[in-house]
Amino acid sequence: MSNYGLFINYEYCTGCHTCEVACKKALNLPEGQHGIVVFEDGPRKNVNGTWELTYLPLPTHLCDFCADRVAEGRLPNCVHHCQSGIMVYDTLENLAKLAEKHPRSVIYNAQA
Amino acid sequence: MELFEKKFNPELYKTDFHWKEGDYDVYRVCHWSAPGCHNSCGILLYVKDGKLERVEGDPNQPYNRGRLCMRCLNLPEACNDLLNRLKWPVKRVGERGENQWERISWDEAYDIIVENVRRIQKEWGPEAICGMIGTGRNVCWQNPLICYAGFGSPNMSFGFLSGDCCMVPRTSLSFCVCGDLPVVDASQFNEERWDHPEYEYPEVVLVWGNDVIKSNGDGFLGHWIVDMMTQANTKLIVVDPDLTWLASRADVWIQPRPGVDSAIAMAMTNVIIEEDLYDHDFVENWTYGFDELAARVKDMTPEKAAEIAWVDAEDIRKAARMFAAAKPGALQWGLTTDMRVNGISEAHCLMSLNAICGNVDQAGGNYLAREAYSMNLAYLCGYFENLDVDMRAKRLGNDISPMHQFGLSSTAASDVVLQAIECGEPYPVKMLWFQGCNSIANMAAEAPRVYEAIKTTEFNVVVDYCITPTAVACADIVLPCAMSPERNQLRTWWTPLRQSTRVVEYYESKTDEQIILELGKRLNPEAWPYETDIDLLNARLKEGDVPEDFAGLQEMVYDWEPLEYHRYEKGLLRPDGQPGFNTPTGMIELYCTTLEAFGNDPLPSYEEPPESPISTPKRFEEYPIVLTTGHRSFEFFHSEHRNQKTMREFHPNPRVRIHPETAAKYGIEDGQWVWIENQRGRCRQIAWVTEGMKPGCASAEHGWWFPETEGAEPNLFGVFDSNINNLTTMMVVGETGYGAPYKGLLCKIYPCTEENSKIMPSEQVTRMGGWEYDRVEKLAMGGYKYE
Numbered sequence: 001m002s003n004y005g006l007f008i009n010y011e012y013c014t015g016c017h018t019c020e021v022a023c024k025k026a027l028n029l030p031e032g033q034h035g036i037v038v039f040e041d042g043p044r045k046n047v048n049g050t051w052e053l054t055y056l057p058l059p060t061h062l063c064d065f066c067a068d069r070v071a072e073g074r075l076p077n078c079v080h081h082c083q084s085g086i087m088v089y090d091t092l093e094n095l096a097k098l099a100e101k102h103p104r105s106v107i108y109n110a111q112a
Numbered sequence: 113m114e115l116f117e118k119k120f121n122p123e124l125y126k127t128d129f130h131w132k133e134g135d136y137d138v139y140r141v142c143h144w145s146a147p148g149c150h151n152s153c154g155i156l157l158y159v160k161d162g163k164l165e166r167v168e169g170d171p172n173q174p175y176n177r178g179r180l181c182m183r184c185l186n187l188p189e190a191c192n193d194l195l196n197r198l199k200w201p202v203k204r205v206g207e208r209g210e211n212q213w214e215r216i217s218w219d220e221a222y223d224i225i226v227e228n229v230r231r232i233q234k235e236w237g238p239e240a241i242c243g244m245i246g247t248g249r250n251v252c253w254q255n256p257l258i259c260y261a262g263f264g265s266p267n268m269s270f271g272f273l274s275g276d277c278c279m280v281p282r283t284s285l286s287f288c289v290c291g292d293l294p295v296v297d298a299s300q301f302n303e304e305r306w307d308h309p310e311y312e313y314p315e316v317v318l319v320w321g322n323d324v325i326k327s328n329g330d331g332f333l334g335h336w337i338v339d340m341m342t343q344a345n346t347k348l349i350v351v352d353p354d355l356t357w358l359a360s361r362a363d364v365w366i367q368p369r370p371g372v373d374s375a376i377a378m379a380m381t382n383v384i385i386e387e388d389l390y391d392h393d394f395v396e397n398w399t400y401g402f403d404e405l406a407a408r409v410k411d412m413t414p415e416k417a418a419e420i421a422w423v424d425a426e427d428i429r430k431a432a433r434m435f436a437a438a439k440p441g442a443l444q445w446g447l448t449t450d451m452r453v454n455g456i457s458e459a460h461c462l463m464s465l466n467a468i469c470g471n472v473d474q475a476g477g478n479y480l481a482r483e484a485y486s487m488n489l490a491y492l493c494g495y496f497e498n499l500d501v502d503m504r505a506k507r508l509g510n511d512i513s514p515m516h517q518f519g520l521s522s523t524a525a526s527d528v529v530l531q532a533i534e535c536g537e538p539y540p541v542k543m544l545w546f547q548g549c550n551s552i553a554n555m556a557a558e559a560p561r562v563y564e565a566i567k568t569t570e571f572n573v574v575v576d577y578c579i580t581p582t583a584v585a586c587a588d589i590v591l592p593c594a595m596s597p598e599r600n601q602l603r604t605w606w607t608p609l610r611q612s613t614r615v616v617e618y619y620e621s622k623t624d625e626q627i628i629l630e631l632g633k634r635l636n637p638e639a640w641p642y643e644t645d646i647d648l649l650n651a652r653l654k655e656g657d658v659p660e661d662f663a664g665l666q667e668m669v670y671d672w673e674p675l676e677y678h679r680y681e682k683g684l685l686r687p688d689g690q691p692g693f694n695t696p697t698g699m700i701e702l703y704c705t706t707l708e709a710f711g712n713d714p715l716p717s718y719e720e721p722p723e724s725p726i727s728t729p730k731r732f733e734e735y736p737i738v739l740t741t742g743h744r745s746f747e748f749f750h751s752e753h754r755n756q757k758t759m760r761e762f763h764p765n766p767r768v769r770i771h772p773e774t775a776a777k778y779g780i781e782d783g784q785w786v787w788i789e790n791q792r793g794r795c796r797q798i799a800w801v802t803e804g805m806k807p808g809c810a811s812a813e814h815g816w817w818f819p820e821t822e823g824a825e826p827n828l829f830g831v832f833d834s835n836i837n838n839l840t841t842m843m844v845v846g847e848t849g850y851g852a853p854y855k856g857l858l859c860k861i862y863p864c865t866e867e868n869s870k871i872m873p874s875e876q877v878t879r880m881g882g883w884e885y886d887r888v889e890k891l892a893m894g895g896y897k898y899e
Contacts, residue, residue, distance in 0.1 A: 009116070012342050014325050014335070014357045016746050017762055021182040024758065025166060031761050043355045043804035053360035053804070073121040080118065081169050081180045083325075083335040085342065088116045098116075 002091040004110040006065060006076065008057055009086040011104035015040060015055035019078035019087070026066055026077035035063040036078055056106070057087075065089070065110040115342040118178055120171035125156070127172050129613070129667050135160050140170055140669055142610035143184055144603045146577050146595045147752045148248035148548070150328045151176070152603040152610050154669065155184060164188045164597050164616050173670065174305045175608070176333060182746055186758045191595045191618065196578045196755040196819055198592035199619035208567055209825035209878065211584045218620065218630070221589055226634050228571040228588075229263055232542045238264035239506045240542040242529055244271040245491075246555065247278050248749060249548030250601055251575075251624050253493035253652070258628040259545070261498040261639040266507035267524040267541070268491065271549040272556035274527055275845040275852030278447060279330065281455040284520045284850060288706040289463050291685060291694025294478030296442045298336035301479055301607055303672035306343065310677055312476035313344035316363075316438035318431075320462060321373055321855075322446030323356040326744040329446045331481070331605040337444065347438075349431045351376060353740060354769055354811050355804030364431045367806045368421035370740035371721035371856020374454060377461035378718055379417035379425075380432040382409040384468060389436035391470030398680060398693070401703020401714070405464055408715040420718070420726075422806070436469050440477035447742070448855055453844060453895045454719035455851025456515075460704065461716035467700045473685075475677045480685065484609040484673055487656035489602060491522040498639055506539075508532055512891065514710035515848040527843050527852075527891050533565045547575040547624060548593070550582045552831055553817045554751035557852060559837035560793060560882040575627060578755060581817050581831035584824065592621040599623040600645050600662070602652060608672040609658060611665040625649065712848055721856035722844055722895045723790075728858065730899055735790050735858035737778075738809040741836045742854060743769060751815035766797040766816040766834040770861065771807040775799060778861055785864040788812055790857065793838030793883045795873055796864055810861060812836045825878040832873040838883075847894035 015038055023035040037060060042053040057078070059065070066076035070089070074080065079087040088098060095107045124133070131138050136158045144152040154173020158166045167187050171178035201221035202213035216224075232240050243259040245251055245268060259268040270276055286293045296317065302308045317337055325334035337358065340346035350359040351366045351373060359365045368376055384390050385406045395402050414425035414432075435441050443466040449458045471477030483489065495504070509525025510516055516525065532541045544566060556562035566572065566586040574583040575591045583590045598618055603610040614623070622630075625645035632640040642648045649662050658671070665671060676684060683689045692698030696705050708714035720727040725738065747759040754760065768788055770780065780786055782801035787794050788810065797812055805811060814837065818830035832838060839859060845852050862868075876882060888896055 009342075012338055014338060016325065016335075017182045018180065018185065020762070021185045021758060022180075025185055025188075031757060043360060043802060045803060051355060051360045051365070051804075053355060053357060055357075073124055075118060075120065077168075080120075080171075080178055081185060083179045083181060084338045085114050085116060085118065085179065 002093060004065065004089060005092045005095050006059065006079070006108040006110060007088040007090065007095040007098055007105060009102045009105045010054065010056045012084045012086045013038070013055040013057060014084055016083050018081050018083050019057050022077040022081045023063070026069060027062060029062065033062065034060055036060065059108050114339070118171065120178060125171045129669060136165070139613065139615045141597070141612040142173070142603060142670060143187070143596050144601060144612065145248065145250040145548070146593060147183065147190055148246065148749045149183070150248045150331055151333050152605070153180060153184060153333070155180065157597050157615055159615055162616060164191050174303055175300065179335070183749065183753060183759070186756055187597070189758055190756055191597060191616070193755065197618065198576070198578055198590060198621070200592060201620070202590050204588050208586055209584060209828070211579070211824040213590070218622070221591060222631055222634055224589055225573060225631060228543065229635060232571065233264065236540055236542050239267060239503065240540055241265040241267065242524060242541050242544055243268035244544055244546045244549040244551060245269070246271055246549040246750065250599070250603065251548040252491065253489045254624040254628045255547040256491050257494040258632055260494045262628065262632040262635045263545070264499070264503070264636065266495070266499050266504050267529065269508070269524040269526045269529050270555065271546070271551040272526045272530060272562045272842070274557040274842045275455070275850055276523060276525060277450040277455060277850065277852045277854065278555070279450060281450040281846070281850035282445065282459045284515060285456045285459040286463060287520060288701070289460060289695070289704050290467070290472060290480070290700045292480035292482065294443070294466065294472055295330050295332060295481040295606065296444050297476050297479040298332070298340065300336065301675045303608070310475050312440060313340050314346050314438065314440050314442040314476045316347045316349060316435055316441045317444050318435050318441060319348060319350045319358050319444045320446070321352055321448030322444065323358070323744050324444055324446065325357065326746050327446065347434070349435060353806040353809050354743070364427055364434060366423050366427050366431060368423055369806070370738050370809060371452065371724055371853070372421045372718065373448065374458040374461045374716065375412060375417040375420040375718040376423065376428060377458065377465050378409045378412035378716060379414045379428045380435065381405070381461065381465045381468065382412050383414060383429050383432035384436045384465070385409065387433070389433060390468040394470035395468050398699055399467055400697040400699035400701045402468070404715060405702040408717070412718065440474045441469055441471050442477050443471065450851060451742070451854040452851050452856065453722060453846050453853050454717070456846055456848050457713065457717045457719065464702045464716055467702065472700060473678060473680050480679065481606045484604045484607040484671070485656035485658045487604050487609070487652060487658070489604050489652060509849060512849045512893065513847065515712070515850070518710070525849055527845060530562065530565055530842055531891060533569060542570045544569050544572045544586070546573065546582055550576065550580040550751045552585060553581050553835070554815050557837055557840040557854060558792065558842045559835050560832060560877040561842060561887065563877060564882070575624065577621065578819070579823060581829045584828055591627060592619070593627065594618065594621045594623045600625065600649060602649055607675070608670040609665070610670045611662070611668070613666050710848070719895070721853050723853065723858050723898055724856065728899045731858055735860050737774065737859050737861055739788070739839070739857040739859040740809065740811050740855040741840065741857070742814045743811045745813065748815060751817060754817055755819040766813045767800040768797040768813070768861070769800045769802055769805040769811040771805045772801050772803060773807050775801045780861060780863055786861050787864055787868065788836065788839065788859050788861050790839045790859045791885045792841060793873065795833060795835050795838045797834050810859065826875040828874050828878055830874055832877045835873065838873055841888055843888040843890065844892050844896045849893060
């Protein structure tokens with residue numbers, strides 16, 4: 001069986017917190033506990049005059065990539081609800097192909 | 113097609129209204145208020161043992177295609193909030209402000225309300241009763257209907273929102289200029305969405321003064337713009353004093369001084385005309401008054417606008433060229449345009465700019481949005497049917513301007529309502545019916561003044577799902593309203609027609625439909641010939657000639673009427689069936705004959721805000737920071753969601769955005785509590801020092817109260833402590849009566865210290881009569897001269 005992973009094209013992450021709350025609900029986490037956290041870089045004016053404002057969701061040690069949901073045939077809760085539609089849960093092999101096309105992207109390995 | 117297709121399992125996500133899944137009953141509905149929102153997304157409610165346990169976005173609803181925002185994902189917490197939710201009707205014991213309540217039955221509550229309504233009707237006339245409404249709640253037709261068909265009053269108003277400056281200025285102007293309201297076409301007007309054969313993506317979206325991915329105004333799901341970017345590489349131009357995420361992704365970002373956007377819009381129009389970049393075919397065939405528009409904007413060069421707005425002239429040129437070249441382009445406008453004294457004119461500038469580029473009623477441009485099935489789920493519901501001409505003529509504010517008088521207003525003017533309460537002119541207001549409306553925490557400008565006023569009316573009722581600061585301050589009766597999953601409800605606000613069914617219950621709470629029906633039947637039975645809330649909803653459906661009844665819609669969940677593009681060419685916009693727009697000339701009126709007939713300026717113009725570095729230079733010395741208010745957050749819908757722990761975990765306190773240079777100048781550090789102050793009052797928020805904010809300016813949040821703190825006065829849930837409306841003003845409105853200066857004020861900002869924080873604003877307002885300053889006592893049309 002192939003290993004799975006979580007792909008995020010973070011160029012279009014708006015920092016809307018949907019993944020963070022979706023995760024808290026799926027894992028039933030109390031206040032202050034998170035399975036995924038959105039980091040913010042910026043806003044900062046780059047030397048070339050462009051603006052840097054980047055959000056990057058990062059799974060924590062509590063993230064189990066929604067093993068129960070996936071076993072039921074659902075998508076991980078963050079992937080299901082992501083408002084920008086930039087998260088993909090798939091085999092690492094398929095995700096690597098996606099990443100080739102999307103420069104500002106990351107893949108998190110879901111292997112336990 | 114989405115950039116990355118989400119592969120939802122069709123066996124788990126069905127298209128039925130209801131199915132069983134293990135221990136769960138799953139219901140497929142559309143969420144809408146409470147809590148409030150400008151959207152109504154498809155949602156799956158997972159119910160176990162009569163309790164809402166969890167929710168998921170409905171993948172089979174084309175509106176949101178499975179996605180949900182953090183607020184909807186937290187719906188079970190909101191619905192099952194035993195700590196904050198009101199469980200049954202209560203009546204006040206003790207004085208107003210003491211937050212002391214006694215449980216009563218619905219019958220007793222209705223009896224008390226009926227007795228007071230009858231007394232006030234007899235002593236003062238039905239017009240002495242005024243309904244108060246908040247935006248984005250499902251009371252848009254219920255609150256008006258109980259006013260018109262229950263109380264017999266023509267007065268239903270926007271909760272002391274000065275100048276009715278939420279969408280209404282833009283809508284009124286749009287009706288005058290093009291007969292309809294243009295909304296960005298993100299394919300939402302057809303069920304096939306992006307795959308509709310005639311749909312085209314905009315090449316450029318011009319986002320003007322709104323953070324739409326947070327605010328979702330005008331029934332538009334903000335992330336549709338992100339969809340355009342990922343699916344079709346749509347480019348952005350953003351005009352905003354603050355670096356929103358959209359601004360960070362824009363090809364051109366113009367960062368104006370708050371309050372003077374119309375100068376930039378006129379300069380862009382100037383460039384498009386001078387450089388001959390406009391859509392000749394559309395301008396010649398479908399617009400009226402182009403030469404007059406050209407003459408009007410001629411002097412507003414990019415250099416002049418740049419000087420006014422503190423921006424770069426080259427950016428204005430770049431934006432103008434890029435927008436004119438886009439085929440199609442689309443204008444994403446919003447509340448900012450309304451929140452000006454010259455809001456009508458700013459809206460006219462933007463309409464004209466968009467029209468000469470040929471984007472109106474084009475696929476992927478700005479669609480002319482109408483309610484599904486032309487239903488009347490809005491402010492005029494029951495107005496003509498239940499009130500005679502004489503009573504309609506009494507609506508407060510009807511006579512303040514021809515624009516109000518000749519039927520473009522659909523509500524009583526909030527400033528005039530305040531005047532009526534304060535000085536009994538033109539007649540006294542004695543009862544307030546707040547339904548989905550927390551005025552003093554949210555939209556009321558000059559909130560301490562409004563607080564003072566609402567305490568003086570003889571009898572007040574609040575319908576809400578928790579005890580709010582407005583309820584504590586002035587309510588005699590509070591009625592518990594149901595949350596979205598506890599309601600049978602309908603939703604249009606454009607399209608599709610959406611339906612939602614009551615699948616859970618919460619103690620004795622009732623839906624707004626049930627409340628107005630039960631009260632209406634007691635007050636005026638002939639006008640309420642219905643037995644149940646569903647009868648009342650079916651009556652609405654019948655009015656709209658909707659093919660289905662409520663039960664039929666339940667199975668469908670939503671009904672998308674197929675709509676067409678280029679309706680102006682096909683004779684589908686005008687009642688007479690002729691081609692053209694629904695205006696006197698049949699054209700988009702760049703020179704607006706209706707405004708001219710009203711005695712208003714028929715062309716767009718630029719005007720300084722009443723308080724600004726230019727109009728009040730002396731005041732600017734004392735208050736050297738230009739302030740804009742109403743900075744939006746993902747966590748909150750206006751004053752709602754403050755009682756949800758999960759939202760406060762992400763956003764515990766109010767924040768004011770300020771540039772590092774400005775912060776340094778006034779000794780302010782990031783994360784520090786600061787006082788924001790002007791001559792009318794002050795409030796405190798936490799400094800969010802960010803390079804994204806325009807230097808010399810500040811952007812503050814609104815809607816803050818602290819449900820976790822003491823509700824009784826003097827604290828009053830801390831409603832004035834961080835209330836940016838301690839600094840705004842009522843009564844200073846546009847020459848039409850529309851538009852008010854919520855965005856574009858002056859202030860000073862300084863760090864909070866123990867020494868200067870001994871008296872908190874809530875105590876200052878509730879115990880010490882507020883702050884001393886010169887109030888603008890009577891309605892000042894067309895602005896106000898402070899110096």
